[in-house]
Amino acid sequence: MFINFIKHSVKSFLRNAAFELKLFLKVLFAISQLYLFSALIYLGYDFQNVIQLYQSTSDPVTLFNHSLLHICTVLFILQVFSLKNPLSALLAYLHLPVKRNKLVLYILLMSISNYFFIGLLLFFVPYSITTILPDYSTQQFLFYFTGIIIIFFSVGYFSLLIRNLFGISFVYVILPVLLFSGLYFIDLFLDISFTGMSAFIFEQLINKNLYFLILLVLILTGLLLCNFILLKKDFYRIYQNQKALLNYSVSPRSHYFRENALFPYAILEIRLIARNRRPRGFFWIAVFFLVMFCMIIPRADKDLYLTFLVYILISGMFGYSFIQFLFSWESSYFDFISSAKFDIIKYLKAKYLIYIILSLIVFIIYLLVVKPAKAEIHMFFSALLYNSGLGYFVLIFMASYNKSRIDLNRNIFFNYQGINSVQFLGVILIMLIPCLILFLLLLWVNLTHSLLIINFICIVALINQKKIWKIIHNKLSQRKYTNLEGYRK
Amino acid sequence: MIKAENLLKKFGNTVAVDIPELSIREGEIWGLVGNNGAGKTTFLRLMVDLLKPDTGRILSKSIPVYQSEHWKSYTGSFIDNNFLIEFLTPLEYFKFISRIYEMGRNDLYEKLESYDHFLNIKTPESSKYIRQLSSGEKHKVGVIGALLSDPEVLILDEPFNFLDPSSQIILKKILGSGSRNKTRTLILSSHNLNHISDICTRVALMEKGKIIKDFQNNRESMSEIEDYFRYQTDKS
Incomplete structure (x- = not known):
């Protein structure tokens, strides 16, 4: 039966609609895949020489071992957010006389047979043979190899568990977020870094610590058991209603978008x-200011409040630029929005998500370009959290008072249509308030604790965002007719 | 299906709409005729909750339109270009509508194919953004957008405006076919008495915000309306 399943999986892969390409593209696709896999194998095989091209001082073993947890994190994120739930491939077998335990075992096998996992193994196996084996004893190598493979498997099954939980409710997104936030804060406040933890794992394995290996095996067994139980339950839940069926046929990422129709x-x-023209102009102006601010960014040790203010501005540059003109952007089709089955809150949520994604991109660029100190990272993170948890919401609420029309395709320069002084002042106030809170908190506690208090307030707001959206919706309904009248002028 | 009760809408001191009572039954094709500024568009805007009445209310399936948004799921409307998202291509606009009305992709393409003779989305013209189309094409996009979800209630303001003669005839067929088997309630306004008399089962005459005549469509009633307009013209 397993052979049949695998045959079907291979056919389903090869006959995927994505492969219905022109012959030239098929060949190009095949060559690129082959190149990628060969490159991974080569990288693993000749890791020492490859890294010496870039970092002549680095020892390959140290480099890999110090990056282990980072690699696991990336593997986890890629698997969770881009893979389909394997259950969807087995829907057709549920009506056949096949034992459900077999189906579950097959899912457990297939869930780790994915592109990312295989890619990692293609690198890791030759790497460990050519780099670890010559320098350590066979016993040490076996301990290390088994341990790392168990860790990779655990990451795979943890991601499957999360994907299964997403099928029940998207609320479970909180689990990986909590895990990574926890690791982030451990790194930030306890000085136990990802790198340190990775090095610790390597030491335990290479020193043949049996208890540590048993612990890893127990974690993997626990994850397998949890997945097994959950998957068996899923078979019953899957046909309960059409919606559940739909949830299983898509990856969690598209499930989230579909569920919320964003x-x-x-x-x-x-x-x-x-x-x-006009929104595009705003976008490029925001990019211009971002580049400018990144070049003249102040440092926290010199001017604390100015730094925090600049961080709030940078992390919310796109959001503040666009949200202050919210609904004026839509003024030319607001009649359609108001009379069709157009869910304005979903539209706002989609906008909100886009601006958060843009802010996160800015955050990553900031980390890479400015290379800030830990306290500055926390400050930037707090600014980001403030914008996402409070700033944007207040601005969206204020936008319900915008009633001037904007012609989208007019030039941006010397065009004051839709510009509202109240919104402009509102944006400045929204940016100054956290600086004021920080100032007050610093009278009582130190910087870290002050930022943590601000973080806490923002997280509480984020948790209660359902209520905030409701308030915004009510205000929009109240203002609907006044705004519509304004947009028609 | 649709009811107006004590409806009054003023702009300053000018009465735009004053309808004490009106009832449009399910499956009716209700045509509204009147001169410019008679209040036709304002009345249609009140129907789709784009304006707030000063007094009174509009009920759709017995629920006031301002109270619940349920009516949006079975109502399609096109009043003016403010219903068009002009930076999308026609196909993108239709796809967007199909997504918000939870239609399947096949369903969408089937529908578009059935309106192919009215607006062909496969022409090079259709790859343009809506804002780059001619007024007639824009109007067609708006009308199809309103028809796309196969609504129980369809509200159109001046649907024949900007259309060439062939398209007018096709649109009459499209509008008539949905309502002939009484599956759709159609409410439309027009300046053109011929179009109204061709497709409507019931005709109302509006003047200065009031419905002064409302009767079933037959030869006598239409000649009565024509006489009314002739009399108005002579008087002025």
């Missing part, structure tokens, strides 16, 4: 920005 709204927003 995708068409997000695309609409992206097209609004990309295809119209």
Whole structure:
């Protein structure tokens, strides 16, 4: 039976609609895949020489071992957010006389047979043979190899568990977020870094610590058991209703968009920005200011409040630029929004998500370009959290008072249509308030604790965002007729 | 299906709509005729909750339109270009509508194919953004957008405006076919008495915000309306 399953999986892969390409593209695709896999094998095989091209001082073993947890994190994120739940491939077998335990075992096998996992193994196996084996005893190598493979498997099954939990409710997204936030804060406040933890794992394995290996095996067994139980239950839940069935046929990422139907709204927003002169102009101006601020960014040890203010501005540059003109952007089709089955809250959520994603991109660029100190990272993170948890919401609420029309395709320069002094002052106030809170908190506690208090307030707001959206919706309904009248002028 | 009760809408001191009572039954094709500024568009805007009445209310399936948004799931409307998302291509606009009305992709393409003779989305013209289309094409996109979800109630303001004669005939067929088997309630306004008399089962005459005549469509009633307009013209 397993052979049949595998045959079907291979056929389903090869006959995937994505492969219905022109012959030239098929060949190009095959060559690129072959190149990628060969490159991974070569990288593993000749890791020492490859890294010496870039970092002549680095020892390959140290480099890999110190990056182990980072690699696991990336593997986890890629698996969780881009893979389909394997259960969807087995829907057709549920009606056949096949034992459900077999189906579950097959899912457990297939869930780790994915592109990312195989890619990692293609690197790791030759790496460990050519780099670890010559320098350590066979016993040490076996301990290390088994331990690392168990860790990779555990990451795979943890991601499957999370994907299964997503099938029940998207609320479970909180689990990986909590895990990574926990690791982040451990790194930040206890000085136990990812690198340190990775090195610790290597030491335990290479020193043949049996208890540590048993612990890893127990973790993997626990994850397998949890997945097994959950998957067996899933077979019963899957046909309970059409919606559940739908949840299983998509990856959690698209499940989230489908469940919340944000995708068409997000695309609409992206097209609004990309295809119209004025919003496009705003976008490029925001990029220009970001580059400028990154060049003259102040340091926290010199001017604390100015730094925090600049961080709030940078992390919210896109959000503040666009949200202050919210609904004026939509003024030319607001009649459609108001009379069709257009879910304005979903539209706002889609916008909100886009601006958060843009802020996160800015955050990553900031980390890479500015290379800030830990306290500055925490400060930037706090600014980001403030914008996402409070700033944007207040601005969206204020936007319900915008009633002037904006013609989207007009030039941005010397065009004051839709510019509202109240919104402009509102943005400045929204940016100054956290600096004021920080100032007050610093009278009582130190910087770290002050930022943590601000973080806490923002997290509470984020948790209660359902209520905030409701308040915004009510205000929008109240203002609907006044705004519509304004947009028609 | 649709009811108006004590409806009054003023702009300053000008009465735009004043309808004490009106009832449109399920499956009716209700045509509204009147001169410019008679209040037709304002009335249609009140129907789709784009304006707030000063007094009174509009009920759709017995629920006031301002109270619940349920009516949006079975109502399609096109009043003016403010219903078009002009930076999308026609196909993108239709796809967006199909997504928010939870239609399947096949369903969408089937529908578009059935309106192919009215607006062909496969022409090079259709790869343009809506804002780059001619007024007639824009109007067609808006009308199809309203029809796309196969609504129980369809509200159109001046649907024949900007259309060439062939398209007018096709649109009459499209509008008539959905309502002939009484599956759709159609509410439309027009300046053109011929179009109204061709497709409507019931005709109302509006003047200065009031419905002064409302009767079933037959030869006598239409000639009565024509006489009314002739009399108005002579008087002025």
